[in-house]
Amino acid sequence: MSAVWEHRVDRLGLCHACRRGRPEDPKMSLPCSRRTVIAGLLASGVGLASGRMEPVRASSEPLRFGLTPVVPDDRITFLAGWADWIETQCGRPVEFVQRSRYREILDLLLQGRIDLAWICGYPYIRNRSHLGLIAVPRFQGRPLYQSYFIVGADSEIERLHDLEGRLFAWADPDSNSGYLYPRFRLSSDGRDPDRFFRRTFFAWGHPRCVEAVAEGLADGAAVDSYVWETLALSHPTLITQTRVLERSPEFGFPPIVAGPSLSERERQLIRRVLLSQVQDPAGRSLLNELNLDSFGLEAPDLYDDIARMAGRLTEGSGA
Amino acid sequence: MTLPLSSYRLRLPLSLSIAAVVTALSMAVALGLQTLANLREDQGRNAMTLGHAMAGVQIQALRNDDVWLAYSLLRGPDGGGDAVWILVDQAGRIFASNRPRRFRLDQPIESALPWLPQAQPQVFDEMPGRVSRVDHDEVRRVLRLPLYSDDSQVGELIALLSDAPYLPRFREILIGGILVTGTILLILLPIGWLWGRRMVGPLVRLAECMGRVGREDPRRMQCTLPDDDSEIGRLGRQFAAMLSALAQKETLEQQMIQAERLAAVGRVAAGVAHEVNNPLGGMLMAIDTYRRAHPVDAQTERLLNLLERALRQIQGSVSALLVEARADLRTLTRDDLEDVKTLAQPNRVKARVSLRWENACDTAIHLPAAPVRQLLLNLVLNAVQAAQGNGHVEVRITTEDHHLTMRIENSGRVIPPEQLLHLFEPYPASRPHTQGLGLWVCYQIVSQLGGTIRAEADGDVTRFLVSLPLTSESPV
Structure with a gap:
């Protein structure tokens, strides 16, 4: 896993010191944060002049909202509409920041380069002490989702173990449903997730995993049930080329979390805005577009299952 | 009407159509092949450009083991287009392809493409891309682009190029060719048909006319023959010339036969007249002698007179058959000819015929006067008789080229062709009621003067043409 991680960072041209750092350890990334920021700025095209962000900002400063591919993040028009809606509700402009890797968003969040982000439960539980839980989306009435093992619609694979020796696509090394859970599932069966498949690769995002399976690049993948179900509505021809092989137990839905830079007052404000979104007609139609019911307030222990799974897997691989 | 396949009316449009079809199809095939060649060239060049453009990122993808990056690049916005792209890593294993189910x-690339030759180790600065021709599994050409990073090969980009994407275009060109051919045929077939008819029409008429030669009199054959600048027109003119030569020959033969017949008749008449005249002279002399030697009473005198008148009548009839044209020694003058006009005047008035008289002779003509006068008078009286009842007669007399030419025309009843053949014979069967020696005498005079006489019918006009050669200074 760490090998893959190193490649990923290297590709983005970030500093070499970070390559050795364990991604779940924020303390390790701090010493090189400055260089990371500069490189990140270069990569993202933002001018150097903006420098490090201010700890306290005027209310006219945009609220920076990081998005990961846990949600369909390719819908620019929808995102612009949502940003406008949040701005009218809380009086601050909203700027969505998108990265294809979960880790990049997490780094920006931990460094205070963005204020809040919609991330996966797995990176959340690893950085729980630094992040504040703002709201959890409710999908099909509950703040829960699953991981789906999917294969090609016309594939002869009937059980998970038929995937042995096949090609498998991971969503992201920081994804619960697309990486942590499938590895945990194999480990629970006593299989080594690094040797079970003939070859694995990262597709960087659940929709791409679906594409990889639909197009035959991979024999199987594990994807976020919310993404799969939402794609089934928006891209039915893509989804009909795949078939769900196995469904996982339910986990806490990827949450919206605040980074250390966001003050408690602002956290309360944005939480209030999001929780009330379902009551506003415009907000409700935006939620409909997201294929979500509402945003709800949940206790952090919603993600304990993921934490336990991560813990056990780390022990298992460490042993 | 059924036409045999050999008819030009079928062969011409068919030939045109076949030429059009062959031309259009050859054009379509040539265009198609040229387009195919151009498209192949473009495909190779595009693949090379694309390969070079992708190379940098693909090297990075190989180095970072980023399968999705490599795949999404190869897949492109349209699924990778026509070509099959394969990225092979350093170990010769497929890293990505835009046909992920197949590759x-x-x-290992050896198992995926067993026919692919082993990549030759290449010098770095050599042109890396090369399109070589193969023919395998619908793959026509292969582009191999070794990927180098820091002077060492990290992988290879392979593009399999096929002609499959061009087949629809090829088909379009062919269909276009067929449509054009069809349109051309729609235009050419009727044109060819009409042209064939136009070309063949004169030939058919010519053939029809030729078929009548030998069965019909060439002098009376009415044929519409082609007469233009084409070869068929030349043929028509040649045929018309041949026809007129035939007609001339026929006329000559007829004239010869007629002349021979008339000459024979003349000899017979002369012989008979001679044989009759001798005893006739003897009998008349006997009557005369008897009168002188014996006193004759009234009854005998009446008898002798009867005998003598009968014998004189025989003598007159016989001498009418014997024309002695050269007996007269007087030279013909203009007045002799004008006398004829005067002599015919009473008959003309009686028959209510208008006469147009044109006499271009004003000097003495070296011909015997009496026979020519008789000849002209006979012909004019004949004409006046034929034209009686508000007809008209026209006479033209000229001398030219040492010939006296007389042309006597009249309107009225036309002489039928079969009568023309026997016109100059004595006592013709067609005119038993007349004495019928007029034209016979004319003919005798003309032949004795060495000239020609000809009768012809031209519509409702009957024309006699007489041509008499002038004798030397002193008439015989």
Whole structure:
């Protein structure tokens, strides 16, 4: 896993010191944060002049909202509409920041380069002490989702173990449903997730995993049930080329979390805005577009299952 | 009407159509092949450009083991287009392809493409891309682009190029060719048909006319023959010339036969007249002698007179058959000819015929006067008789080229062709009621003067043409 991680960072041209750092350890990334920021700025095209962000900002400063591919993040028009809606509700402009890797968003969040982000439960539980839980989306009435093992619609694979020796696509090394859970599932069966498949690769995002399976690049993948179900509505021809092989137990839905830079007052404000979104007609139609019911307030222990799974897997691989 | 296949009316449009079809199809095939060649060239060049453009990122993808990056690049916005792209890593295993179901990740390239020759180790600065021609599994050409990073090969980009994407265009060109051919045929077939008819029409008429030669009199054959600048027109003119030569020959033969017949008749008449005249002279002399030697009473005198008148009548009839044209020694003058006009005047008035008289002779003509006068008078009286009842007669007399030419025309009843053949014979069967020696005498005079006489019918006009050669200074 760490090998893959190193490649990923290297590709983005970030500093070499970070390559050795364990991604779940924020303390390790701090010493090189400055260089990371500069490189990140270069990569993202933002001018150097903006420098490090201010700890306290005027209310006219945009609220920076990081998005990961846990949600369909390719819908620019929808995102612009949502940003406008949040701005009218809380009086601050909203700027969505998108990265294809979960880790990049997490780094920006931990460094205070963005204020809040919609991330996966797995990176959340690893950085729980630094992040504040703002709201959890409710999908099909509950703040829960699953991981789906999917294969090609016309594939002869009937059980998970038929995937042995096949090609498998991971969503992201920081994804619960697309990486942590499938590895945990194999480990629970006593299989080594690094040797079970003939070859694995990262597709960087659940929709791409679906594409990889639909197009035959991979024999199987594990994807976020919310993404799969939402794609089934928006891209039915893509989804009909795949078939769900196995469904996982339910986990806490990827949450919206605040980074250390966001003050408690602002956290309360944005939480209030999001929780009330379902009551506003415009907000409700935006939620409909997201294929979500509402945003709800949940206790952090919603993600304990993921934490336990991560813990056990780390022990298992460490042993 | 059924036409045999050999008819030009079928062969011409068919030939045109076949030429059009062959031309259009050859054009379509040539265009198609040229387009195919151009498209192949473009395909090779595009693949090369694309390969070079992708190379940098693909090297990075190989180095970072980023399968999705490599795949999404190869897949492109349209699924990779026509070509099959394969990225092979350093170990010769497939790293990505835009046909992921067929070329699986991690599959050795030797097993995926067993026919692909081993990549030759290349010098770095050599042109890396090369399109070589193969013919395997619908793959026509292969582009191999070794990927180098820091002077060492890290992988290879392979593009399999096929002609499959061009087949629809090829088909379009062919269909276009067929449509054009069809349109051309729609225009050419009727044109060819009409042209064939136009070309063949004169030939058919010519053939029809030729078929009548030998069965019909060439002098009376009415044929519409082609007469233009084409070869068929030349043929028509040649045929018309041949026809007129035939007609001339026929006329000559007829004239010869007629002349021979008339000459024979003349000899017979002369012989008979001679044989009759001798005893006739003897009998008349006997009557005369008897009168002188014996006193004759009234009854005998009446008898002798009867005998003598009968014998004189025989003598007159016989001498009418014997024309002695050269007996007269007087030279013909203009007045002799004008006398004829005066002599015919009473008959003309009686028959209510208008006469147009044109006499271009004003000097003495070296011909015997009496026979020519008789000749002209006979012909004019004949004409006046034929034209009686508000007809008209026209006489023209000229001397030219040492010939006296007389042309006597009249309107009225036309002489039928079969009568023309026997016109100059004595006592013709067609005119038993007349004495019928007029034209016979004319003919005798003309032949004795060495000239020609000809009768012809031209519509409702009957024309006699007489041509008499002038004798030398002193008439015989």
